[in-house]
Amino acid sequence: xxxxxxxxxxxxxxxxxxxxxxxxxxxxxxxxxxxxxxxxxxxxxxxxxxxxxxxxxxxxxxxxxxxxxxxxxxxxxxxxxxxxxxxxxxxxxxxxxxxxxxxxxxxxxxxxxxxxxxxxxxxxxxxxxxxxxxxxxxxxxxxxxxxxxxxxxxxxxxxxxxxxxxxxxxxxxxxxxxxxxxxxxxxxxxxxxxxxxxxxxxxxxxxxxxxxxxxxxxxxxxxxxxxxxxxxxxxxxxxxxxxxxxxxxxxxxxxxxxxxxxxxxxxxxxxxxxxxxxxxxxxxxxxxxxxx
Amino acid sequence: xxxxxxxxxxxxxxxxxxxxxxxxxxxxxxxxxxxxxxxxxxxxxxxxxxxxxxxxxxxxxxxxxxxxxxxxxxxxxxxxxxxxxxxxxxxxxxxxxxxxxxxxxxxxxxxxxxxxxxxxxxxxxxxxxxxxxxxxxxxxxxxxxxxxxxxxxxxxxxxxxxxxxxxxxxxxxxxxxxxxxxxxxxxxxxxxxxxxxxxxxxxxxxxxxxxxxxxxxxxxxxxxxxxxxxxxxxxxxxxxxxxxxxxxxxxxxxxxxxxxxxxxxxxxxxxxxxxxxxxxxxxxxxxxxxxxxxxxxxxxxxxxxxxxxxxxxxxxxxxxxxxxxxxxxxxxxxxxxxxxxxxxxxxxxxxxxxxxxxxxxxxxxxxxxxxxxxxxxxxxxxxxxxxxxxxxxxxx
Numbered sequence: 093x094x095x096x097x098x099x100x101x102x103x104x105x106x107x108x109x110x111x112x113x114x115x116x117x118x119x120x121x122x123x124x125x126x127x128x129x130x131x132x133x134x135x136x137x138x139x140x141x142x143x144x145x146x147x148x149x150x151x152x153x154x155x156x157x158x159x160x161x162x163x164x165x166x167x168x169x170x171x172x173x174x175x176x177x178x179x180x181x182x183x184x185x186x187x188x189x190x191x192x193x194x195x196x197x198x199x200x201x202x203x204x205x206x207x208x209x210x211x212x213x214x215x216x217x218x219x220x221x222x223x224x225x226x227x228x229x230x231x232x233x234x235x236x237x238x239x240x241x242x243x244x245x246x247x248x249x250x251x252x253x254x255x256x257x258x259x260x261x262x263x264x265x266x267x268x269x270x271x272x273x274x275x276x277x278x279x280x281x282x283x284x285x286x287x288x289x290x291x292x293x294x295x296x297x298x299x300x301x302x303x304x305x306x307x308x309x310x311x312x313x314x315x316x317x318x319x320x321x322x323x324x325x326x327x328x329x330x331x332x333x334x335x336x337x338x339x340x341x342x343x344x345x346x347x348x349x350x351x352x353x354x355x356x357x358x359x360x361x362x363x364x365x366x367x368x369x370x371x372x373x374x375x376x377x378x379x380x381x382x383x384x
Numbered sequence: 385x386x387x388x389x390x391x392x393x394x395x396x397x398x399x400x401x402x403x404x405x406x407x408x409x410x411x412x413x414x415x416x417x418x419x420x421x422x423x424x425x426x427x428x429x430x431x432x433x434x435x436x437x438x439x440x441x442x443x444x445x446x447x448x449x450x451x452x453x454x455x456x457x458x459x460x461x462x463x464x465x466x467x468x469x470x471x472x473x474x475x476x477x478x479x480x481x482x483x484x485x486x487x488x489x490x491x492x493x494x495x496x497x498x499x500x501x502x503x504x505x506x507x508x509x510x511x512x513x514x515x516x517x518x519x520x521x522x523x524x525x526x527x528x529x530x531x532x533x534x535x536x537x538x539x540x541x542x543x544x545x546x547x548x549x550x551x552x553x554x555x556x557x558x559x560x561x562x563x564x565x566x567x568x569x570x571x572x573x574x575x576x577x578x579x580x581x582x583x584x585x586x587x588x589x590x591x592x593x594x595x596x597x598x599x600x601x602x603x604x605x606x607x608x609x610x611x612x613x614x615x616x617x618x619x620x621x622x623x624x625x626x627x628x629x630x631x632x633x634x635x636x637x638x639x640x641x642x643x644x645x646x647x648x649x650x651x652x653x654x655x656x657x658x659x660x661x662x663x664x665x666x667x668x669x670x671x672x673x674x675x676x677x678x679x680x681x682x683x684x685x686x687x688x689x690x691x692x693x694x695x696x697x698x699x700x701x702x703x704x705x706x707x708x709x710x711x712x713x714x715x716x717x718x719x720x721x722x723x724x725x726x727x728x729x730x731x732x733x734x735x736x737x738x739x740x741x742x743x744x745x746x747x748x749x750x751x752x753x754x755x756x757x758x759x760x761x762x763x764x765x766x767x768x769x770x771x772x773x774x775x776x777x778x779x780x
Contacts, residue, residue, distance in 0.1 A: 181719075183509070184510060191654060196708035199705035202701035361519040365516065368507070368508060
């Protein structure tokens with residue numbers, strides 16, 4: 093019973109991180125129709141920036157803010173300088189481009205920050221809460237993770253639903269030509285979409301790093317889990333991404349707890365294939381046909 | 385004199401028109417070159433050349449899949465793992481199975497896996513396919529870790545390569561006057577596999593099957609209207625590509641004498657993709673060029689980095705940085721790849737010159753400007769050659 097509860101709680105925390113990462117992928121997909129495989133190393137780079145700030149003696153929260161701001165800038169820069177130029181080309185070009193960025197950021201980080209494991213601090217306790225005389229697998233940092241992801245999702249929903257800016261972003265993603273005719277600066281909206289996504293990705297990176305080790309490759313598998321979570325939710329809806337992330341986190345946690353942690357990635361692959369075969373539009377899709 | 389000229393002309397037409405003959409001659413020349421090079425270099429270079437061979441074999445398979453059929457796979461590193469582990473299971477001790485059988489078995493196992501993946505992949509497009517194969521690349525090493533008893537876990541399985549047969553020993557001594565070293569033998573096996581694989585891939589991509597793959601890549605609806613079964617064409621491309629990956633995995637296992645999960649990381653898959661993108665999607669020569677770059681560039685770049693004052697670990701990371709940057713630049717500026725762009729420039733110039741010459745001829749013989757009518761026609765070998773190559777080079 094206790095193992096069941098702990099597996100579930102651990103899965104929920106992990107799922108929140110996958111959800112944050114899936115949110116980042118969904119944001120970019122919505123604004124530019126690109127799946128950004130470079131999201132993982134982008135988040136890794138910003139996490140290293142936070143680590144540099146923290147190691148220099150400043151507070152955790154200053155590092156946190158530095159990572160988020162640098163994420164915002166990095167996303168905007170990459171969109172403006174690189175990704176913009178494959179707009180309108182074959183979709184395979186964009187995919188290869190983000191994979192190229194993946195390699196570049198990865199090795200750049202290894203050159204600049206060193207190719208070794210470094211520990212990353214956490215602002216809250218990383219020991220489980222004690223309920224009665226038992227320790228459960230919910231930590232202070234875990235609660236913070238859950239809250240942070242839910243807050244970000246809430247803010248994104250507010251942005252897209254209730255502000256002019258969100259409306260413009262949705263319009264330029266939905267139909268760039270018409271949006272442009274109506275006076276929306278589509279290019280700027282795309283840059284903003286990438287910047288926001290990169291910010292959310294940075295948050296995911298910080299949440300995974302908290303209280304554990306970082307390394308230029310520590311986010312690599314997360315890009316797979318984030319992608320699976322995003323596809324579970326339909327790749328188009330922020331709320332779907334969060335639910336997909338939580339579902340995936342729970343399932344993978346159970347696989348890890350009861351089957352073997354080595355097979356977690358294989359389980360993610362199976363879930364992905366099942367979703368793509370049975371419900372390619374995601375768990376919440378209506379019956380409209382959609383090509384994947 | 386005239387008869388000799390006519391004979392060479394006839395030979396030249398035969399070479400340019402009979403694909404099989406051209407490829408056979410190419411393969412024979414390639415093999416000769418391999419023997420010459422391998423006997424001229426030392427053991428260290430032979431190890432590097434064996435590495436280039438397995439990268440080249442896998443990249444050749446990937447370029448056929450991505451360049452000719454339009455399916456992007458990030459899972460080829462994982463497919464190589466199947467080939468490598470099959471090899472390792474068949475070669476546990478010295479009197480194991482003959483190498484040919486081992487290679488064929490590795491190919492067979494990987495083709496079966498490739499068929500399974502291909503059936504799933506045939507329904508996916510662009511980013512979805514990339515994501516699914518990415519998941520494959522990340523998931524497969526876990527299998528080896530989970531089945532620790534049979535697959536050796538983190539340490540992997542050691543491989544004992546059978547010694548070179550006596551005929552190979554004798555032949556080497558007869559041709560080059562040197563003894564055949566074990567590394568030389570492995571490098572030879574690797575390159576022989578590469579030549580055979582490329583010969584088969586080149587023939588296949590020129591055949592009806594290859595034309596179908598291209599048709600599916602260029603326009604699904606038109607291909608379907610022409611009676612092509614999309615799913616079957618996609619799955620067959622994936623299986624052929626997986627076969628090459630399986631052979632590459634077997635060669636890798638023989639070359640490094642080990643099949644371990646750490647050889648088949650996501651990095652390997654990305655490296656293969658970099659090789660085909662750098663060389664130019666869809667071109668086997670491009671894939672080989674890419675493999676050569678990825679094998680020999682790291683050493684040069686690492687040395688440069690060390691001279692610039694970086695420590696060893698940082699300098700070792702410079703090579704991926706360089707090829708990552710080049711990969712991004714290639715996609716942005718020259719989507720036909722380095723080799724493809726150079727090739728196209730040559731062909732364009734040759735065509736332009738041929739057209740100019742023809743226009744001049746036309747003026748001389750008819751005395752009237754024929755520029756308007758001297759456009760490319762199907763019967764002109766130069767222009768026909770150029771259009772087919774551009775069509776292939778212009779991929780993705």
